[in-house]
Amino acid sequence: MAKKSIFKKLIWQKPAFQKGRKNPSILRITVRENETQVDLGYSSFNIYIKGGWIRIHPDTYLEDIETGIHYKMTRADGIPIAPTQLHFKTKTDWQYFSLFFEPLPNKDLIIHFIEPNTLVPSDNGENFDFYHIKLNIEDALEEY
Amino acid sequence: MGINRNAYLRYKAIDMRLRNRYCSAPDMGDLIEACRAAIEYRPSIETIQKDIKLMREQPPKGFAAPIKFCRRKLVYEYTDPSYSFDTIGLNDEDIEGIKKALEVINSIGTSRVSQQFSHSMGKVLSAYNEEFNDPSKNRKIIQTDQIPLYRGMDHFDLLFRACSEEIPVSVIHYSYTKMRFNVTVIHPRTLKEFENRWYIVGFSEDHESTRIFGLDRLYDPVLLKKAFIKELENEDLFLKDVYGVYQCENQKKQTIRIQANSMVTNYLMAYPLHPSQKVLKRTEYGNSEITYQLIPSYELIRLFRSYGNDIKVIEPQWMQKEINQ
Numbered sequence: 001m002a003k004k005s006i007f008k009k010l011i012w013q014k015p016a017f018q019k020g021r022k023n024p025s026i027l028r029i030t031v032r033e034n035e036t037q038v039d040l041g042y043s044s045f046n047i048y049i050k051g052g053w054i055r056i057h058p059d060t061y062l063e064d065i066e067t068g069i070h071y072k073m074t075r076a077d078g079i080p081i082a083p084t085q086l087h088f089k090t091k092t093d094w095q096y097f098s099l100f101f102e103p104l105p106n107k108d109l110i111i112h113f114i115e116p117n118t119l120v121p122s123d124n125g126e127n128f129d130f131y132h133i134k135l136n137i138e139d140a141l142e143e144y
Numbered sequence: 145m146g147i148n149r150n151a152y153l154r155y156k157a158i159d160m161r162l163r164n165r166y167c168s169a170p171d172m173g174d175l176i177e178a179c180r181a182a183i184e185y186r187p188s189i190e191t192i193q194k195d196i197k198l199m200r201e202q203p204p205k206g207f208a209a210p211i212k213f214c215r216r217k218l219v220y221e222y223t224d225p226s227y228s229f230d231t232i233g234l235n236d237e238d239i240e241g242i243k244k245a246l247e248v249i250n251s252i253g254t255s256r257v258s259q260q261f262s263h264s265m266g267k268v269l270s271a272y273n274e275e276f277n278d279p280s281k282n283r284k285i286i287q288t289d290q291i292p293l294y295r296g297m298d299h300f301d302l303l304f305r306a307c308s309e310e311i312p313v314s315v316i317h318y319s320y321t322k323m324r325f326n327v328t329v330i331h332p333r334t335l336k337e338f339e340n341r342w343y344i345v346g347f348s349e350d351h352e353s354t355r356i357f358g359l360d361r362l363y364d365p366v367l368l369k370k371a372f373i374k375e376l377e378n379e380d381l382f383l384k385d386v387y388g389v390y391q392c393e394n395q396k397k398q399t400i401r402i403q404a405n406s407m408v409t410n411y412l413m414a415y416p417l418h419p420s421q422k423v424l425k426r427t428e429y430g431n432s433e434i435t436y437q438l439i440p441s442y443e444l445i446r447l448f449r450s451y452g453n454d455i456k457v458i459e460p461q462w463m464q465k466e467i468n469q
Contacts, residue, residue, distance in 0.1 A: 043325070
């Protein structure tokens, strides 16, 4: 009989971070045995024509600041991977999307969420970065 | 004859095992094993013996199953190899009842509830059409609102389970009015439909109170291992004492008094807006004064506005002003 995993599927809602953007907002981080899911919500901007566009850099990663280990993004749901862009139709559009990364360990962590902005031509530097995201196990919810 | 679902599944399992020509005739152990696979627990020998006895009984008590026990080989078999439990017909009354129920379900359209329900009912309706299809009666008798699938309905099954098993859910919510995302834990109690739109009612940890959320604004609900919070006393505010869904802020249950002309009075008497509706007086021309005991809601105000000059709100004053604006 297969051994039952003791890995807990943990969820942090609105995890605290030191520095980062308000839009998109990090809504939820779920750490599972086989992957880590980061859910984000974006509201289109007033300053851009028809709300502008979004995309995610293919080399986006999570970094454990204690060990320096990078956890690569493996897939994205709800947002195209650059250079493809999702163009909004109005200044009042919104987009919920999830990014999936290599699995984080099941322990207290402080991580950075880094979207590089140097590798894709025409990026304007407005990358989605969040620094010092605290993932304390005692603050987490457990997935059913 | 009333039989419960488990018993029916056991009879079916016994029948299938007895008809299985690729296996030798079953003994008691084989029948128990066949039933265990069907109902996911092991029935006792006595249960199976009672089942066989009942299956042998003549209708309406039983199914006239020609089951014989071979004392020499200690196995069970059908004396009539053509017998099948599947051919047991429902009586005429059963068939009529099912046909009518299926007609109603077919008319409502299964897509407005859950995918699981829709899938199951699709199968039943196909079987029904095959069995009872009468080309001369192809005309649809009932027409209801047909609404296309809309955002959020794919969460219906999960939220239904969360309500019935009292499991808290982590949900992401987008507010159309605030134009921003939020994430909260809901302790869901009830799924509510109003004007073809579905809502979930439950205690929201973020708001620290019972709230209602449109399914169309929810993203990615996740069931949680967490103690369930019930805030029963406030549920009536969302389910019983309100017309519609969204209550006007800072308003409690109160008397709402309107004057309606004779045409609207006729409608309201035929289709009361709420169980608290009382027609206080009627004039000789058919106009009326009607009261409700309700928490004012935006849907109620919208409805009153839609009647234009045919309705006049008398009480409360603030609603009168709001509608006259």
